[in-house]
């Protein structure tokens with residue numbers, strides 16, 4: 541659905557994206573995970589056509605990003621909702637701006653907000669931080685884009701609101717069957733939401749499903765004796781034997797994405 545081949549982007553002498561290639565299939569939720577300044581926003585802006593690659597190319601459903609805007613709903617990093625309108629008005633206005641007839645925009649706005657448990661009559665300014673973000677996301681869903689781009693959707697939110705937005709994104713993916721690209725520097729967010737992750741720090745340092753990345757990077761599984769709390773570190777190729785012999789109730793875990801992230805970005 542989305543393909544980038546050898547994309548380079550610099551600001552003067554500063555290279556923000558270096559030879560970046562990726563592929564995203566329909567229905568996937570793919571996260572670009574990387575440190576501040578790692579080039580995530582620059583890459584997103586090229587995907588939604590606001591910047592052009594210096595070298596390389598991006599294709600969305602086979603066409604250039606500038607020709608694919610109708611397929612994309614974008615919530616940029618700096619997006620802030622209009623404060624003084626109701627949630628319903630907010631989503632309706634965005635629908636109208638995208639050319640939907642008034643009645644249709646209003647009907648879909650109410651549907652979208654109610655489905656995701658936001659009171660359409662609430663004034664945006666009075667909503668929680670999480671619900672403000674959800675209203676922004678609902679505002680791009682109104683035209684039913686195939687692809688949603690969320691640049692750091694939970695930055696600055698408290699942990700509770702962040703979880704709320706995560707649940708919302710999961711529902712949007714499931715209920716509205718969207719292809720979703722998101723960027724974050726929160727590992728937990730990437731781990732919670734993504735089908736696949738690209739580690740990006742100028743270049744793509746690693747790519748894969750969260751579990752595959754964990755397996756690739758883990759030398760040891762952590763086995764916990766559930767009753768005593770005792771922990772054992774078992775080498776991958778010895779885990780089968782260990783489990784066969786274990787005469788206690790246990791839990792097996794791979795290392796966290798956090799440990800892997802640290803290894804990748806320390807290189």
Ligand SMILES: Nc1ncnc2c1ncn2[C@@H]1O[C@H](COP(=O)(O)OP(=O)(O)OP(=O)(O)O)[C@@H](O)[C@H]1O
Pocket residue numbers: 551554555556574575576577578579580581582583617725
């Ligand atoms: N318009 C610009 N002009 C000059 N330099 C820029 C511009 N936009 C970004 N940069 C620089 O390019 C690099 C990549 O920035 P970018 O915003 O793409 O990273 P990011 O991963 O999204 O970071 P963050 O998580 O902090 O938003 C940074 O060093 C940044 O300072």
